[in-house]
Amino acid sequence: MRTFRRSPRRAAGRRTPLRLLAVLFGAAVLTTACSAGGTDDGPVTIRFSWWGNEERARATNQAIDAFEAANPGITVQGESIDYNSYFDRLATSVAAGDEPDVITMGGAYPREYADRGVLLDLAEVSGQLDLTALDEGALANANFDNIQYGVPTGVNTFGVLANPALFAAAGVPLPDDNTWSWEDYARIATEISAKSPAGTFGSEDPTAPDTLDLYANQKTGQGLYSPAGGIAIQPGTVQEWWNLTTGLMSTGATPPASVTAELAGQPAPEQTLLGRGLAAMKFGWSNLLPAYRQASGADLIMLRAPGETTAQGTGMWLQASQLYTISKRSEHPEAAARLINFLVSDPRAADFIKTDRGIPANPDLRTHLESSLDENRKVEFDFINRMSGLVDGDFVIGPTGSTESVGIVNRINDSVLFGRVPPARAAEQLVAEITDAVS
Template sequence: MRHTRGTQVRARGGARRALVGGFATAALLLTAACGQGEEPAAEPEADGGTEAAAEGPAEIRFVWWGNEERAALTNEAVDAFMAANPDITVETESVDFNSYFDRLATAVAAGDEPDVITMGGAYPREYGDRGVLMDLEEVSEHLDLSTLDASALANGYFSDTQYGVPTGVNTFGLIVNPAVFEAAGVELPDDETWDWDEFVDIATEISANTPEGTYGVEDPTAPDALDLYANQHTGLGLYSPEGEIAIEAETVQNWFDMTTTLMEQGATPQASITAELAGQPAPEQTLLGRGLAGMKFGWSNLLSAYSTAAGQDMIMLLPPGESNHEGPGMWLQASQLWTISKNTEYPEASAKLLDFMVNSTEVADILGANRGIPANAEIREHLSTGLTPVQQTEYDFIERVGGHADGDFVVGPTGSTESVQILTRLNDQVLFGQLEPAAAAEQFVTELTAAVS
């Protein structure tokens, strides 16, 4: 979700500088650098330089994007950290999402990036490969990552380096309305064994046994679903670990053949409805949220929203095909990643802050699931009391996927966000009969390759 509230700055006592206007000092430094060249590096201290500084009193900067609620919760967690670590001062800043990465780019160009940086999307790979981010193995003495799910940690691992720590996780799976299954007289599948053929049969049976306008499943075509499908069938998703296109046209064609069959059999809506729904992502506007579909591929953090919209507690199932092909296609997706600047003067203090944020029950009580379900199983267990039934379902599913997924996660390369627009357009053309699945598949691979090149 994009938060669009104004920049919030919170300067801590004793901080190195006050931040004004979101990385404003970075812009000043960049201007100075353009006119005078780079400043010479500081002479190392005789007793060890950076490491020695990190062992004494430290003043670090921590930045993230988010709204006022997230800022208040995060600052409360930082206060708890400083109370436990009185020799470390943390200066915090919350920036609206739309300007966050532009300001970060300016700060990095000026050599004035924060010590602890929040990342997301394809940006971790971009900044990691540019040498901006620290290899977290260097601070492993102060940052325990062994407590986190391996498949969640993989979100921050690329170029053979662990650059990021997941703030929390969700997962992409199948959201199901049991009431629609019951009304159709269809039993819920065994999601440990079912395949895509059974998925098509079940969706078709639901549509046949419910009133007109109710469907077995909404059209499942989306980059995340296609990535999952490709992972299952070939062991590689849309992209390779090197940031290149990995999916083959044959896999995409098989996907389009399946979704075309779903529509022709009435298991999914006609093309005009699917095209209309593509522009209405809010849960209450979907067929599932209106009680008019039995299944929909989606993210686990929307389970409560779909349940509220439909007035029916939803559940989550493993997607079809998870046990019948090359391997599982599911993964745990980091809501965000916390990273450390490679240029920080205080690597030890920065690592201690991240360790506190992901491993402290005190922080868990403050943040809850504000940044996703915790990737630490012990923290999830700590928070499990007092959950609503739907929240418990989400927590349990994350726990299940944590043990199911193989941890093989590939961060999308720069340009990969264009996959949504490309796939949506081609899917419409296939469903409207304007393109054959084979031609659409070839075009998808060609266009996506161009987007990330």
């Protein structure tokens, strides 16, 4: 297992913006009287929320059944919600004082909710939740000010999902991803588009907070955010990025602005160009590779991001796929902790969940699952194992407000691609708006 240095952690504000109205949080009374305490004697019922599709819900409910069989005094009510609605609904339930006991989190959301006093310090339930076997680097994704607020469900990484069949059809060889540069990426994407049928592209537009973070780290050694809680990326780096992506669009390597705008907002894999067999490359998360393989019907692979060995340094990172947290107001924190402990450390849960929430952060479960992986998961598993020896593990969790970055980036990116705002002015605007969001 790779050893990670303890350092500030990188943001993953990569999803739908969190619309947390201050007035709603003001209405939520989060005081020490709401903190966990007491014991869970007798039959109790706890609520557990997560986002995802029907397949994830089915697997999770099977794991819940196994937990209830092993813990007959605890009943778990599962709440499965689609991703685009999940955090809006969570914000509303927190404001009403009715959030679930066990809350699935991701990206910068744990930091936001921890800063607002919503989440339980897991040291209070250490008797029911053993974290000693989990990877230290993954645990650090939810450790703020030396307080552990969440437990990683698994680990994944951000790179390039690629369709070798489209490369072959265009007569373009796959890159050596240990040596390719951003210039190579642009050349390859342009060549694939030129040699493919109309409507098929070398790459989807790559602009997102995660790619900006990765690109900035490679170029300057600092990503989107600073360890001090502000923004680190400079307008010059953002301008350089948009010069790259507008160049890609102008050569036909990526789709027209109208197509990119239509695809913004986290579409399902089957709705993306990659998932429909209309793009050879797309930046994305490794834990989504099986879903993209299923949607496309193609043997997709993962590539190391361009520029990892040709820029100033590496920009990729390993991250907790998702995090299980406990509401500070839970009336049954010990039962909630027992559920999380079962989900992340018990083979009976792993037999159902497998790698749906990322490659397990518990090495014992990785060993347990390795021999039973299907081909789709094996590709993901092998890529994570390979990357674990190549990334540096240092990343910065986005501060409160950083979850707004997705909406900001998408909106300004549309303006750039449609030619309404030049890259230089857009770069200044992006830095200013994200700075305001996190201030």
